[in-house]
Amino acid sequence: MDKRDASVAIEFPCRYPIKVIGVDEPDFVDRVLRIIRQHAPDLASQDVRTRSSRGERFVAVSVILTAQGEQQLRAINDNLLADANVRMVF
Numbered sequence: 001m002d003k004r005d006a007s008v009a010i011e012f013p014c015r016y017p018i019k020v021i022g023v024d025e026p027d028f029v030d031r032v033l034r035i036i037r038q039h040a041p042d043l044a045s046q047d048v049r050t051r052s053s054r055g056e057r058f059v060a061v062s063v064i065l066t067a068q069g070e071q072q073l074r075a076i077n078d079n080l081l082a083d084a085n086v087r088m089v090f
Contacts, residue, residue, distance in 0.1 A: 016067035018076065023085040024052055024059040032061045032086070035079045039072050040065040058087065 010016075020032050029050055037043050042065075049062040067073055080089045 010067075010070075012069045013066050015064055016073065017062065017064050019063075019088075019090050020061045020080055020086060021058055021088040022061075022083070023087070024056055025085060028059060028085055029061055031083060032080065033063075035083070036063060036065065036076055038079070039076045040067070042066060 018036070022028050022032070033043070033048065043063060047064045051060045051062075053059070077089050080086050
């Protein structure tokens with residue numbers, strides 16, 4: 001099989017990483033986690049990592065959640081991007 005022709009399908013449920021970068025303000029991480037937990041209530045604290053930028057102006061929140069489906073991931077992405085302090089979700 002030619003690798004260029006292969007499409008990768010995600011099989012759900014699966015472990016799925018999400019990284020959110022936003023303005024580092026006191027409640028930013030809590031807001032991000034609240035949004036994600038609305039759609040993935042089983043998110044465990046050991047699956048969450050945070051890291052401040054060098055100048056501490058921004059913070060990255062990385063999570064690994066058990067994704068149940070594409071609709072769930074779209075809803076998380078849309079809700080995160082609706083937060084005015086979120087700069088990127090990937």
